[in-house]
Amino acid sequence: MQNKSLKKLYLINPRGPCAGVIRALDIIDEALKKYGSPLYVNHQIVHNDFVISEYEKKGVIFCKTPEEIPENSHYIFSAHGVSPQFKTRAKKQNITIIDATCPLVDKVHKEAENFTKQNFHILYIGHKNHPEANGVMGISEMTLIDNIKTAKNITLSSHQMKKLTILTQTTLSIDETTEIITILQKRFPDIFISKIKDICYATQNRQDAVKKIVPNLDVLLVVGSPQSSNSVRLVETAKKHGCESFLVPSEKHIPFSFLIQQGNIGITSGASVPEKLTQKIVNALCEKFPKNEKIYQEGKNEKVQFAMPKI
Numbered sequence: 001m002q003n004k005s006l007k008k009l010y011l012i013n014p015r016g017p018c019a020g021v022i023r024a025l026d027i028i029d030e031a032l033k034k035y036g037s038p039l040y041v042n043h044q045i046v047h048n049d050f051v052i053s054e055y056e057k058k059g060v061i062f063c064k065t066p067e068e069i070p071e072n073s074h075y076i077f078s079a080h081g082v083s084p085q086f087k088t089r090a091k092k093q094n095i096t097i098i099d100a101t102c103p104l105v106d107k108v109h110k111e112a113e114n115f116t117k118q119n120f121h122i123l124y125i126g127h128k129n130h131p132e133a134n135g136v137m138g139i140s141e142m143t144l145i146d147n148i149k150t151a152k153n154i155t156l157s158s159h160q161m162k163k164l165t166i167l168t169q170t171t172l173s174i175d176e177t178t179e180i181i182t183i184l185q186k187r188f189p190d191i192f193i194s195k196i197k198d199i200c201y202a203t204q205n206r207q208d209a210v211k212k213i214v215p216n217l218d219v220l221l222v223v224g225s226p227q228s229s230n231s232v233r234l235v236e237t238a239k240k241h242g243c244e245s246f247l248v249p250s251e252k253h254i255p256f257s258f259l260i261q262q263g264n265i266g267i268t269s270g271a272s273v274p275e276k277l278t279q280k281i282v283n284a285l286c287e288k289f290p291k292n293e294k295i296y297q298e299g300k301n302e303k304v305q306f307a308m309p310k311i
């Protein structure tokens, strides 16, 4: 039997910031350098409390509506994107807009525009009130499918059923989305399923890495905030594959009393989490459990980079 006081800490790769988050943060850094503070950002630039509070200290103000921004200010759209209606409202203000929408979210916007032009009714698989979902669903009248139950029960008009297709949020659970699509295909056999995948590479790679490692783990810690869709999906993925898992927004949230009884602890982080925060959590674990061995679990090498917009 394994001696549980000797912990094995598995640091799972890939983890942490994706290309879209890195680009969004670089855009804020560049804008701060060029225009100084206060700098206005729509919503949270990425869903991570640690990142948000670091930027607030630098004079970044996160706001919900373009109307609350003073004239002649600079205003950044977050990585989640915004709806066309929101863009129009922002453009009416006397402010300069910088768009940090992730190019992979933008790709879904373009698909939505194309499908709409072709008179498709879009079933959008995503989370209600998530900023990314709000942005895409502003493009045309769509039907939100937020879980398996909705997929099983949704009723559509005969007009909507004439030409149906699907789009998804970029940060969903791959397993659950596959299940939802199968249900929708059974219920609406003529539905058009595009070959273009909307769940992004970063979401896919982080979930794949978790599925691969969980058979070796007693517990998985996911560094990330509760409002981060892709972090929450990593917890769900581990649980679905039989491994206890906790979301850990900061060192204060490490479930030490549970971990005392566990030998093999996995650590990963959502796509909005800076490695600095993950290392703080690893250091806190090493302090509490000095008899540990760190094991680096190599996963897919990510080489994705996105070009910066003009700032």
Ligand code: SF4
Residues within 6 Å of the ligand: 018, 019, 020, 021, 079, 102, 103, 104, 105, 170, 171, 200, 201, 202, 203, 230, 271
């Ligand atoms: Fe872009 Fe995916 Fe990162 Fe979202 S999680 S910002 S879609 S790369």
